[in-house]
Amino acid sequence: HVAVYHKGRFFKLWLYEGSRLLKPRDLEMQFQRILDDPSPPQPGEERLAALTAGGRVEWAQARQAFFSSGKNKAALDAIERAAFFVALDEESHHYDPEDEASLSLYGKALLHGNCYNRWFDKSFTLISFKNGQLGLNTEHAWADAPIIGHLWEFVLGTDSFHLGYTETGHCLGKPNPVLPPPQRLQWDIPEQCQAVIESSYQVAKALADDVELYCFQFLPFGKGLIKKCRTSPDAFVQIALQLAHFRDKGKFCLTYEASMTRMFREGRTETVRSCTRESTAFVQAMVQGRQPNEDLRRLFRKAAEKHQNMYRLAMTGAGIDRHLF
Secondary structure, eight states: OEEEEETTEEEEEOSEETTEEOOHHHHHHHHHHHHHOOOOOOTTTTTGGGGGTSOHHHHHHHHHHHSSSHHHHHHHHHHHTSSOEEEEOSSOOOOOTTOTTHHHHHHHHHHTTTSSSSOTTSSEEEEEOTTSOEEEEEOGGGOOHHHHHHHHHHHHHHIIIIIOBOTTSOBSSOOOTTSOOOEEOOOOOOHHHHHHHHHHHHHHHHHHHTOOOOOOOOOSOOHHHHHHTTOOHHHHHHHHHHHHHHHHHSSOOOOOEEEEOTTSTTOOEEEEOOOOHHHHHHHHHHHHOOSOHHHHHHHHHHHHHHHHHHHHHHHTTOOSHHHHO
């Protein structure tokens, strides 16, 4: 099953009928039933997920005090045992080339939402906005970005090449009308617990309000042109970051870039320390503006080769950080 959040209510939606996985048209019907459900949130239910966004000690204490028995434990188990969490948001987000802020607002909605419409303890939350745009919010402890990228690529590929839709926008096939509706989760949240929820919400909201996120599309060129120049796109970006940071701050700083170690069983990441002597030499030459372009290109290529070599070492287990920590 999956756990679903909509308009302050939590639902349990079964993915199987007996041993048969529900078809997309069946799932569409079940989600529509949730959207059509007129019932209001129970006391304390709407902002309940803020407990997963606030302090961890407060959440652990609240869990022990209010969610260790009875209907609250059963409802919490339904969320925590779900394959993943689904948030059906009532707001719309999309990228609008005419609205410079649209992509940033879209990103912040996926990153933290309103701080109580994401269950941040779940492996991932699948977020569907009212206008049909989708996104994911992933808990980082269990996986790194490429895992979610592969998952999303599989979802998009399956949707485009194997499933399909009718001319009216519905999933193909006929739903099974006798399927039991999604189960509304039941809570008994006393006022003392509601106060803890509100406190966690205020902590999370303060953190979210302090996040400054600016997303934009860079269109002048991409990795294709960088590769044509016989340079690693990753090295290009990392050196560009060094230059931008130095121009802004007037100094260098210790820099962390994650490298994948997935050629090893259960491998995750290693650190590339991308602020090198070679990259700083290039940055200083660029900022000073006294050297000819030929010398700048030579310094850049030297910095890029150093970075790429360090990345290869990190990928193959020859990094430093993971052996120390």
